[in-house]
Amino acid sequence: MPQSLDLFPIGNCAASGLIDRAGRLVWACAPRVDGDPMFSSLLGPDPDAEPDAQGFWGVEVEDQAQVTQTYLRNTPILVTEIADRSGAAIQVIDFCPRYRQFGRVYRPLAFIRLIRPVSGVARVRIRLRPTVNWGERPADRTTGSNHIRYVGGETTLRLTTDAPVSHLTGERSFRLEETVAMFLGPDEGFDADLSATCERMLKETTAYWRGWVRTLSVPLEWQEAVIRAAITLKLCAHEESGAIVAALTTSIPEHAGSGRNWDYRYCWLRDAYYVVQALNRLGAADLLENYLVYLRNLVDRTRGGHIQPLYGVGMEPSLTEHFASHLPGYRGMGPVRVGNQAHEHLQHDVYGQIILSSVQAFFDERLLRPATIEDFRALEMVGERAFELHDQPDASLWEFRGRENVHTYSAVMCWAACDRLGNAAAKLGLQDRADHWNARAAQVRATIEARAWNPKLGRFAATFGGDELDASLLQLVDVRFVAPDDPRMAATIAAVEQGLRRGPYMLRYAIPDDFGEPKTAFNICTFWLIEALHLSGRSEEARRLFEEMLARRTAAGLLSEDIAFDGAELWGNYPQTYSLVGLINCATMLSKPWASVR
Structure with missing residues (x-):
């Protein structure tokens, strides 16, 4: 076969x-x-x-x-x-x-x-x-x-x-x-x-x-799918350090002959917020706490300086990319890459990802080790970095290899870093620090609203002063930057759907990159669309789209990174953590409550 x-x-x-x-x-x-x-x-x-x-x-x-x-x-x-x-x-x-x-x-x-x-x-x-x-x-x-x-x-x-x-x-x-x-x-x-x-x-x-x-909190509907995704998410954990890898494989191409063959056997910080969100919804405190330990160790190692987009499962910073010439690749579609050059990139969203995830420990009474004031002080250094970089160009969460811009998603995650530090400070009773971080969040918000909003098109753009579309704009609701009923968000969702949706599925972006135009949809982006539709009141449509994604899983009940526009074949590394957490998060949001069967 x-x-x-x-x-x-x-x-x-x-x-x-x-x-x-x-x-x-x-x-x-x-x-x-x-x-x-x-x-x-x-x-x-x-x-x-x-x-x-x-x-x-x-x-x-x-x-x-x-x-x-x-x-x-x-x-x-x-x-x-x-x-x-x-x-x-x-x-x-x-x-x-x-x-x-x-x-x-x-x-x-x-x-x-x-x-x-x-x-x-x-x-x-x-x-x-x-x-x-x-x-x-x-x-x-x-x-x-x-x-x-x-x-x-x-x-x-x-x-x-x-x-x-x-x-x-x-x-x-x-x-x-x-x-x-x-x-x-x-x-x-x-x-x-x-x-x-x-x-x-x-x-x-x-x-x-x-x-x-038995310890998991699962939704009433789609339990089998959620349980299988949860088990597989745990299999993607390297328990010794707490890292959770983006996938178990390397070099499965994003589409036939694409050359977009990446090594995903590392821990991406861009995944952190979504992983923690899924673990919270599952109530998987053991996996959550171990992952937070990994993040705290990274914060200690960087000491307020540059944080990479990804690290090895043992927190190795250098993941030099090279080709494994003895393997022809999946269906002969090389190259087979070992390592990932993206560890050299600038991705400013990582500072928000770290803080959004780590703030959990200031509020979660289940944890064996609640966060301390010392942890807060360490996170403040990460927050200062986020504030410093919120309006600076980066490679975006999609890791463009040939261009940089000030990306709206990165800026919004920097805003979230400041905003959540304000919440943590208030929880600790540090009112002066809460005021400080709330003021910084307000300043970053003002910058984003002035520079990411495109008045001519009447929507948010993917870059400051630009007109590009990017599926990550759908996340402005999820991170609470924009309310679901904000007319600006409705216009942005409509534009993203029109520009990036291919049938049921969503692209990350539609513009050519270093390897040409994308020819497959990115599964996490479809899950983001499902969330945005639900939060904006289009729940029945969201449920239909979610069922479509469930129907595209493998016999094991799992998804890879990408899918063909016709839904006939999965591409990209497998099983994909992004896709696992997207499934878990959407199922939890969309399911009927348990009370409905009592």
């Missing part, structure tokens, strides 16, 4: 992987989400087309007839059932172990596959072909009586199994007469009964995720 984004994520907030519709693990990086892909065939040769293809872990049935896949309810544990033409069938259960033991969370860099006979006796073949150095070559291997070591990359991994090792190294087919357990993880001996231990890990991992989902 051709490469597709119809993929099922698995993970445990340390390890993550993507499984295709044939039940193959086709993408997984080590030792972190931004590391070398040991399973790289998502961006490499297609295993169905090239017998020597590498970078995947497949379980195949002879004379295969049918494959069905589903997650265990309220977990990221995937069950793939494969049947042959005679009716014999097997089940492959894929998961990364995660549960509490010894007073802490056990979440190793490990993948477990359990292959169970279901009916009849099927013949199976296991092909385990990890790569090193971005697909340059297969990993070297050494074998023991019950294990295979894969060496040569950033991380040495060991497969422990109760299947005959020579069946795996020789890729021989064999009768599956009993369950086969496979544990691919750290290069350590497995000093326990493998099958019993993997079954226990499955049971405890299932209990962990179902227990976590």
Whole structure:
């Protein structure tokens, strides 16, 4: 089957992987989400087309007839059932172990596959072909009586199994007469009964995720969609630091042959406000608090100076961009990029993103560590930076690589930084600081209203003194810069729809950029339109558009970054955090209240 984004994520907030519709693990990086892909065939040769293809872990049935896949309810544990033409069938259960033991969370860099006979006796073949150095070559291997070591990359991994090792190294087919357990993880001996231990890990991992989902606040409607998005959002977290990555992949193009192939396995601060908003609506306090820790650490490191648009999951500032020449790319559409040059950009909205997110901790009594006056003083340095830069040019949240302007969205986020600092100061009883920040917010507001408003067109423009349209203008309501019933906002929404809407879907912008004109819609922008329609009283239209977006999800219930104008295919990195939080936020806003069923 051709490469597709119809993929099922698995993970445990340390390890993550993507499984295709044939039940193959086709993408997984080590030792972190931004590391070398040991399973790289998502961006490499297609295993169905090239017998020597590498970078995947497949379980195949002879004379295969049918494959069905589903997650265990309220977990990221995937069950793939494969049947042959005679009716014999097997089940492959894929998961990364995660549960509490010894007073802490056990979440190793490990993948477990359990292959169970279901009916009849099927013949199976296991092909385990990890790569090193971005697909340059297969990993070297050494074998023991019950294990295979894969060496040569950033991380040495060991497969422990109760299947005959020579069946795996020789890729021989064999009768599956009993369950086969496979544990691919750290290069350590497995000093326990493998099958019993993997079954226990499955049971405890299932209990962990179902227990976590029980803590969520979900809307009455679209619960299954929201729960799946919430679980996947958690899979995008690097729990060790608290970072949440923009996607699990790199270099999936925004449209065919576009060259818009970016590495999204990093933490973008432009996402911060929307992620925190979604976590708030879900009541996911554990994930929220850990993310706020990551943001506080960044604030400490920058000490009132420049804040980058993105950082590595370990807060690394340098993400030098280069090409991985050994991989041809998704469907052969290179280049494959590692790193992201956007870390060098100026994006002034990040100061507002940091403050909008961090102010949560001054008001949220659930948190184990409420924010302190010392935290406020640190955020004031970020606010001073926002005030200083509110009317200065930047690359915008869309990271234009070839031009700069004073972007309205960036200015509005700088206003929000000052406005929310005023709220936090009032909560702390610091009236003098509240007055200071409220005055600064008023000054920034006056500048925006004078320079972003285009009187000739009767609407806000995307740049100061300009006439461009940008879907981020829809966010003026969400961040409370403009009231939903403000006539200026109604005119702006109408203009954005007319200029950027393609059928049900929204572009970010319609003007050519460094790579030409956009040829796909950007999913978060469609969710922004849904929010704006609802807030401006067009709720039925918003609901119809939301249902349209739900219908475009993969079999896993997820969305990527972009979608074709006809809705026929998803493009861009996957699963996309922006799209996950857009789905969660819209479902929460649009759903009927729980009281309606009582």
